[in-house]
Amino acid sequence: MSIMSYLGAIGAAQREAMEADERVVIVGEDVEANVYGTTGGGKSRSSEGDFLQMFGRNRIRNTPISEEGIVGIAAGAAMTGLRPIVDLSYSSFLYMAMDQFVNQVAKNRYMFGGQASMPVVFRSAMFYGLNTGAHHSDRPYPMFMNVPGLKIIAPASPEDAKGLLRAAIDSDDPVLAFEAVKLWGLKGEVGDEPFRIPLGVARTVKEGTDVTLVAISGSVPDACAAADRLGEEGVSVEVIDPRTLVPLDTAAILTSVAKTGRLVVVEPAHRTCGAAAEISALVAEEVFDALKAPIVRLTAPDMQIPFSPSLEQQMYPTRDGIAAALRRVTGLKPA
Amino acid sequence: MRTDIPTSTLLEMQRRMTRIRRFEERAAKMVKRGLIPGTVHTSIGQEAQVVGSCMALDDDDYMTGNHRSHGHPIGKGSPLGPLMAELVGKATGVCRGKGGSLHLADFSVGSLGESGIVGSSIPIATGSAFASKLLGRPRVSLAFFGDGAANQGVLYEAMNMAGVWKLPAIFLCENNQYALSTPAHTVTSGNIFERAAGFDIPGVRVDDGQDVIAVYDAVKTAADRARAGEGPSLVEVMTYRFNEHSEGLRIDNYRDKEQISEWLSRDPLDRLAGHLRDRGITDEQLKQLDAEVMEEVDRAVEFANESPYPEPSVAFEDLYTDEVTAV
Ligand SMILES: Cc1ncc(C[n+]2csc(CCOP(=O)(O)OP(=O)(O)O)c2C)c(N)n1
Ligand SMILES: [Mg+2]
Numbered sequence: 001m002s003i004m005s006y007l008g009a010i011g012a013a014q015r016e017a018m019e020a021d022e023r024v025v026i027v028g029e030d031v032e033a034n035v036y037g038t039t040g041g042g043k044s045r046s047s048e049g050d051f052l053q054m055f056g057r058n059r060i061r062n063t064p065i066s067e068e069g070i071v072g073i074a075a076g077a078a079m080t081g082l083r084p085i086v087d088l089s090y091s092s093f094l095y096m097a098m099d100q101f102v103n104q105v106a107k108n109r110y111m112f113g114g115q116a117s118m119p120v121v122f123r124s125a126m127f128y129g130l131n132t133g134a135h136h137s138d139r140p141y142p143m144f145m146n147v148p149g150l151k152i153i154a155p156a157s158p159e160d161a162k163g164l165l166r167a168a169i170d171s172d173d174p175v176l177a178f179e180a181v182k183l184w185g186l187k188g189e190v191g192d193e194p195f196r197i198p199l200g201v202a203r204t205v206k207e208g209t210d211v212t213l214v215a216i217s218g219s220v221p222d223a224c225a226a227a228d229r230l231g232e233e234g235v236s237v238e239v240i241d242p243r244t245l246v247p248l249d250t251a252a253i254l255t256s257v258a259k260t261g262r263l264v265v266v267e268p269a270h271r272t273c274g275a276a277a278e279i280s281a282l283v284a285e286e287v288f289d290a291l292k293a294p295i296v297r298l299t300a301p302d303m304q305i306p307f308s309p310s311l312e313q314q315m316y317p318t319r320d321g322i323a324a325a326l327r328r329v330t331g332l333k334p335a
Numbered sequence: 336m337r338t339d340i341p342t343s344t345l346l347e348m349q350r351r352m353t354r355i356r357r358f359e360e361r362a363a364k365m366v367k368r369g370l371i372p373g374t375v376h377t378s379i380g381q382e383a384q385v386v387g388s389c390m391a392l393d394d395d396d397y398m399t400g401n402h403r404s405h406g407h408p409i410g411k412g413s414p415l416g417p418l419m420a421e422l423v424g425k426a427t428g429v430c431r432g433k434g435g436s437l438h439l440a441d442f443s444v445g446s447l448g449e450s451g452i453v454g455s456s457i458p459i460a461t462g463s464a465f466a467s468k469l470l471g472r473p474r475v476s477l478a479f480f481g482d483g484a485a486n487q488g489v490l491y492e493a494m495n496m497a498g499v500w501k502l503p504a505i506f507l508c509e510n511n512q513y514a515l516s517t518p519a520h521t522v523t524s525g526n527i528f529e530r531a532a533g534f535d536i537p538g539v540r541v542d543d544g545q546d547v548i549a550v551y552d553a554v555k556t557a558a559d560r561a562r563a564g565e566g567p568s569l570v571e572v573m574t575y576r577f578n579e580h581s582e583g584l585r586i587d588n589y590r591d592k593e594q595i596s597e598w599l600s601r602d603p604l605d606r607l608a609g610h611l612r613d614r615g616i617t618d619e620q621l622k623q624l625d626a627e628v629m630e631e632v633d634r635a636v637e638f639a640n641e642s643p644y645p646e647p648s649v650a651f652e653d654l655y656t657d658e659v660t661a662v
Contacts, residue, residue, distance in 0.1 A: 068458070072461070072462060076460060079462070099489075100455070114652070
């Protein structure tokens with residue numbers, strides 16, 4: 001075990017996968033210079049562990065700014081023998097490649113009756129909450145949850161970042177990895193040896209009996225803090241991080257709600273048709289009889305993200321907001 | 336007329352062009368009678384361009400197609416039965432009945448699939464060339480696309496990457512001069528083949544795309560170059576579709592009668608038959624070839640008709656490769 005940052009854990013998973021399998025390559029804008037910090041041991045190109053030195057330009061390759069082409073080329077390469085990891089930097093840029101994601105990456109295996117496999121990982125970072133304005137702040141994972149054929153991971157801890165990314169690279173299916181940038185600096189214990197966390201298995205971050213709090217991606221640390229606060233107020237909160245949004249560990253969520261009888265779901269994406277909406281519907285359909293209070297969703301509103309810090313901070317669920325929702329569903333008076 | 340292509344190769348070209356013609360004539364009839372559901376786009380009239388391209392490739396070279404792509408796998412050597420079964424929607428179809436006319440793929444001949452989205456498969460072929468280059472395998476990848484697709488931006492993203500990375504790729508524009516009803520010259524600035532110059536890669540136009548040998552030569556040059564590690568090429572082939580954009584459409588008000596009959600008089604099958612006669616192949620032999628192909632098509636239709644429809648559960652298979660552990 002070592003203490004590692006979330007970003008360092010991603011770098012470690014990529015390095016281990018590249019060492020283990022020559023077919024794994026990294027493509028993307030500015031990956032050679034390690035601009036985003038996941039393709040090298042340090043910040044500068046010449047430092048020890050630098051991917052370009054270790055693997056050469058064939059396996060770590062800068063691309064032009066051509067997202068549609070990059071995604072399509074990675075898909076074609078995956079269908080014919082490579083296992084690319086595509087670094088798309090900002091999640092907002094995925095829209096440039098929407099056709100390739102939806103019509104090629106997600107459909108080819110199905111349409112061709114199983115003749116193709118699509119072992120490719122698309123990493124992108126959600127820069128929300130960093131005053132980057134509406135074009136760089138997207139949290140678009142729910143859109144892709146609506147596309148059958150894609151798998152989606154959204155790790156929220158360094159350990160999960162390493163284990164899930166490694167499982168994603170091992171998968172013979174296309175996996176989109178959404179990383180909240182506000183988690184990049186998060187530090188935690190991470191296994192030094194290669195390990196994998198299977199896709200589709202949720203993490204129970206904290207066990208509890210009074211209310212189930214499902215939290216996604218960058219909402220997980222806030223959810224844990226709110227749960228701790230409620231603990232001090234005598235409410236036992238179970239915090240579940242699905243980690244993988246497709247396939248979703250529905251059993252973990254349903255079992256927990258069946259036990260607690262209450263559900264709060266928190267995520268940074270927009271409200272309509274979000275992951276929280278899906279999880280709420282699932283619980284309402286499957287364990288309605290266990291519910292002792294209405295389900296509560298905490299999401300970003302259906303509104304664009306403004307630039308000014310004074311405007312942006314109100315757009316995402318906060319610790320206080322989560323705590324208030326937990327009090328509400330458990331019948332506690334507002335603190 | 337070149338003499339260095341063996342007569343046996345020319346005969347094989349004639350056979351494959353005839354296969355496309357007879358297969359698609361039959362498919363068109365079956366659409367009319369309601370035996371093939373959905374839409375069907377034929378390459379009738381474009382067989383020289385299809386077969387000349389496919390035969391310039393090696394057996395394990397890759398290619399991608401578009402909505403008008405029955406001819407591509409046939410040109411590359413696919414057996415007809417599973418293709419016809421796919422058009423009919425049977426379990427024995429190349430794609431288990433899940434692709435249909437718009438999404439044929441036969442990986443056994445390097446056909447990585449057709450795209451119903453115009454231009455969308457171009458980077459897929461380019462990606463297979465990227466994989467070949469990195470894995471050191473001497474394969475070439477060819478992307479077929481129309482004059483309409485030539486105005487999709489993704490083509491130029493792919494051409495740029497293929498150019499700068501010297502990928503073994505061929506961008507093959509099947510210029511049949513119309514995108515559905517839209518004449519290419521009314522929506523296309525400049526010549527398509529000349530766009531290659533901007534990427535510093537060879538761009539050539541085959542003006543007589545009804546001559547299978549002219550197409551074969553151009554694509555062979557591009558394939559040899561790609562295999563030698565010298566990078567991609569753009570080949571534009573001028574051709575013409577004899578049928579409507581898709582079967583069942585009756586909007587042929589955008590092409591005038593004279594133009595149509597002029598192109599009909601330059602039928603690619605007749606053209607190659609003429610060359611073959613010059614080489615001493617008799618009418619009898621050519622008739623025999625046609626009869627053999629007709630027999631193949633009959634057998635393919637029989638195979639399709641006798642095959643079962645897929646079980647309903649098949650609709651829920653092949654989404655993922657991994658066993659999905661979702662609970
Ligand atoms: C992205 C996209 N836009 C429009 C269409 C509708 N459409 C299908 S085929 C076609 C014409 C394509 O023309 P071209 O690329 O020249 O191929 P051709 O049909 O002439 O072989 C159109 C507009 C489509 N399938 N995909
Ligand atoms: Mg056309």
